[in-house]
Amino acid sequence: MTLELTAEDQSMLDGEQGPSSAAAMRILVAFSNAIDAGSLLDISGAHIDGCLYHGKAGLDFVERLVEGGGRVQVPTTLNVGSFDLIHPGMVKMPAAEEVPARRLMKAHLELGCQATFTCAPYQTRFRPEFGQQIAWGESNAIVFANSVIGARTNRYGDFIDLCCAMTGRAPAWGLHLSENRRGRILFELDVPDLEPSDSLFVGVGLIIGQASGDRIPVISGLPRPRDEDQLKALGAAAATTGAVALFHAIRITPEASTLDEAFHGHAPEETIRITRADVDHALARLSMVPDGALLAAVSLGTPHFSHEEWMRLLPLLREAAPGRGIPIYVNTGRATLTRLQEEGMLTGMEAFGLIPVADTCTYVTSILERLDGVVMTNSGKWAHYAPGNIGVTVAFADMKDCIRSAAVGHVVRGAS
């Protein structure tokens, strides 16, 4: 297919709108040719996963766009960085690494990106609407936008998310197009007496991520979620064990009011039954230690805690009143944190060990004081990545059990 450019695209490519637009358009055109897209389309927003420092080339790229006078052309949010800019001193890093890592976050702001520094841009005022075309990086954000909101993005990443933002354009391919959003593989949830527990959604996410490959999964039989945070957890888990960018849940997500709608009238290519034992098995694999193991810390909020999740956590904290000094880290967006502070919700909570973390996440940078004990989490994504990223031992449980465990000093789960 030959890529057709509009006069505006060509003008950017020819450098008439400055060197930064030209560079971004050139990279976008090469990418579009490689994926065989026929044209570019307008986007209404972008989310950039470029603020974690992975080497000089990444920083050099952003610096060159800044030097060229570049500005993003659409509202653009930023994913987490290596620092909590709200709580200085929380992240410990050698100065030689700290300087470029801080500069990377700041350079993105100079391009006109918003200082959101959150992996949950859908919890900010920049949340897209159903049907909008966007270019997002960050796997959990991508799957949430496509599945829960019904906005349209592919899995963008390195450099390309920023090139889309700098031009306001994205290649017309993949999940931007209706015909490519149809379900391919059906997961039938066959669990009697189904309660919408948090861990059920995580377990289903882990399973569909592992089994879907590059096929779009459709889930039937999923109980109505208590709130969108449960779908957030499902999507984050599916994008952790697999490359899921879009899932449909029958009668729950916006493009799946019926099986027929989810599959666009076609039959599923494969049907997989999920039993209670499958869910239990998937969840058990997230825990490296048995109940009773000594606890070093709790980490919640991967993806970033929503305001609603805070409203569920704070009463649990007051009720269990953990007093052993075990830190309870909660990753959250700075906008959510500001709102809580304005509401006076966090007053006195530090006595229970609560440590809010903004702008970053406890598994991408050095925040945890102790890495020698067990860390409990309610996040399938954190449980999956943290052992490799920061070398901790993990136990997975619902939020309530995480807080109960912090109060008694060792891992307790369920009725134990």
Added chain:
Amino acid sequence: MMQSAERSGIFQLAGNADGEALVFSQPLSFWGGVDAETGEIIDHSHPGLGQNVAGRILVMPSGRGSSSSSSVLAEAIRRGTAPAGILMERPDPILAVGAIVAEFLYEIRMPLVVCEIAGIVSGDRIAIGTGADGRAIIRG
């Protein structure tokens, strides 16, 4: 002695290069697969584990894996640990982005070519050049 052969291909990023072929039947992901500091292959599930891509003509069916491979390739090109050129049977958007970004930043052109790769074996001396029509010419 191998007979010298010439084949043509399509550039994802144009440039000239020559080097010894390093051929894999399995795609290699740069992210998690290549150490950008040394060029060494570090993917334990890949048959090339322990070999080094620096200065070689890397030949494989396609790219693979996470979009983070763009950054790793760009960083390897910056450090001089990248292949001299890459030949693939299918275009790869992620490696194309990495190569183009490196050329934009550092004016180093690591040619990326889509062409038939059958018959090339590791150790062959390969030269990538540009034909009059802008197509890639691969000699080896």
